[in-house]
Amino acid sequence: MKLATWNVNSLAVRLPQLLDWLAAQQPDVMVLQETKLTDDRFPQPEINTAGWHSVWFGQRTYNGVALLSRSEPADVIRNIPGFDDAQARVIAATLGDLRVIGAYFPNGQAPGSDKFAYKMAWLDALEAWVADELRRHPRLLLMGDFNIAPEDRDVHDPVAWAGQIHCTDEERAHFRALCTLGLVDAFRLFEQPPKSWSWWDYRNLAFRRNQGLRIDHILVSEALRPQVAACRIDKLPRKNERPSDHAPVLVELTG
């Protein structure tokens, strides 16, 4: 069982790359962020023709999420129940005996800003809801673009980024709070190459210089932890012509 997450930064632009990647990697479940498409423009025919079921939740210009799967998704939820949100950021579904939550966490812009306050409120609501989901579905994955670099080793220049967005104590405390619910960062269950990032700025030749952040994550519940066989970042799509600024992250489960 292989699951993956990718912030595609516009599915309209990245659809050919996505279809290529799906064909090459053959995941069973794939969650997408920043589709930037209203629901009527979601490329369901192309994705269906390639052999995937899909559910989606989008809006114009910003945000937008989707979940693609080989098996039929059930019990689909869009956004955080009870949290009034104008932004399309969450899609959850049950695939067989797995509960999968795909999420595009708010960016937060800058500490102290209105957008940062929204990020904190959104994280509070997410934690309460995920706790609830975990009680109902012990076999759960929370995966997506977290917009949080959990530790200094997830940052190419921790001194320059200290206290900056993605690296504040408040954001990192929220990441740990999610783990305290009974989730673990699948990437850190394994030895990884140093300087492993999932995002590189488009500017400054950041990818060529490997100056990035690890902000895309796959958290797995304690019940799934014994089944996690591998977790890695696939940098290859970042080398495409017209790449997303993010790379996909994959996890493999045994059984």
Next chain:
DNA sequence: ATGACTCCCAGTGGGAGA
């Protein structure tokens, strides 16, 4: 360097992302 790039919606510039 308050930049650099890319996307979107706009409409020949500007906001947002991270």
